[in-house]
Amino acid sequence: MSIENILNSASVKWMESEEGQDIVISSRIRLARNLMDLPFPLRLDQKAGHECLQRVKAVCQEEMPAVLNEVEFSGFDQLNILDRRILAEKHLISPDHAESNSSFGAVLLNKDGSLSTMVNEEDHLRIQCLLPGLQLAAGYELAQHMDDFLESKLEYAFDERYGYLTSCPTNVGTGLRASVMLHLPAMQMTGQTSQILQNIGQLGMTVRGLYGEGTEATGNFFQMSNQTTMGQTEEEICNHLQAVTEQIVEQERVLRERMKIELKYQLEDKVGRALGILNHARIINSTEALTLLSDVRLGIDLGILSGIQPYALNQLIVSIRPAHLQKDVAQEMDALQRDIKRAEIIQEQIKGIK
């Protein structure tokens, strides 16, 4: 069964190593959809909520196109809170969806975790496609296949003028939120992020930290996505984000190359210290770990360090989050116990790095 594999696996699709993934870690396409004749999830009573859940469940029992790679339905009655938090830490569902105690929540996951559809989050359906590296067009195509399949069986709330109708007016129209996860250490170190992020805002993009915090992103990870969902076609939205992303990647690369030459010793010092702390710390919290792993990642990208693949670093970042630690130990832990366990896992995973 897919869901068990995904819960137990260290890896899902987006963590895989992809050419050029050093700066763009992953790409995500999200389509918000609602069913025609039911209130949106916020206004669903028990009866209508179950009606919605049953309809989606029934669709999942029908024959699906092979390209979807075996999407399976998992109701929240089969997933405990720890399982749901694990899915959230793997970016397959939102933290809000994980924490919601809705008896009509569910998730549709395929075999490799490239497609995950949240059921009864803010909208009835949130189709997501997550791929490694910069792959917005491929992600949109796969999300489209899922959308087309669902749409052939379910009647969507669609309006000629407003497009796909969503609970929040910020998603109406295409219902499309395309985003990329970026690792921008050079930009951050040279103090250019705030300037660049300001320009991004003027280009119709929104930037947040890795786990949704403000622009003070932990570990130099940023999520950039389109701000508006109406008045542009899906292709335009994806192409626009792609173009802005490519410019940022270019900027980051130029800065990295310059730092490698102009700040050789400072850079090697920073990377070396990060590796040293990670190798020898016995207690480490989440923020410190992410910050130091970001430095190590930069060291690997620039050839200062070697001995670990990018996918292993992606997996490591996820495996040291609280729910993953708890599942690993199979018992509840307090903050100190978690920080100790985190240090152990990191040391085990980075011992090959030189």
Place this chain on the structure above:
Amino acid sequence: MYCEECKQKPAAVHLTQVYNGNIIQSHLCEECAAKKGGFIFDPGNKFSIPNLLSSIFGNSYGIDPNPMTEIKTCPGCGMNFNDIRKTGKLGCNQCYQIFAKEMEPTLRRIHGNSQHIGKIPSRGGEKVLLRKQLDNLKTRLQEAVNSEEYEKAAEIRDNIKEMESKLA
């Protein structure tokens, strides 16, 4: 028009509610509307309400040149526009029709426009197309009747029937 409840003060609030498909309209003064409950209104201070509202929905209260305040409730989910402003969320797809006028400035503020030009679902899209053609035929039917071309009108009527059965 005077308030239906007290019949003394001018009606300032026009409540449109739908119960079991019947539209019920009530015309009340501000005090009586407030007494009816489910609806927060402070006639003494027009600026107290915007404070409650989510920032993405504009404050039409303070700047509305029209003192008549229409309170509609969505038949699909029971929300009124105040609920929508407070939560920042619509309750169902019908809200988009019921509150189209109120949502217009919000959509423009968020997206810069309010016209979808992207993907159309093949199913829903078919209906959108049929509905467009149907409207077109109805106009032509009226024209044919007006110009007393009854044979043509009968033909169009058959087309309309066929199309309506497809839509049902």
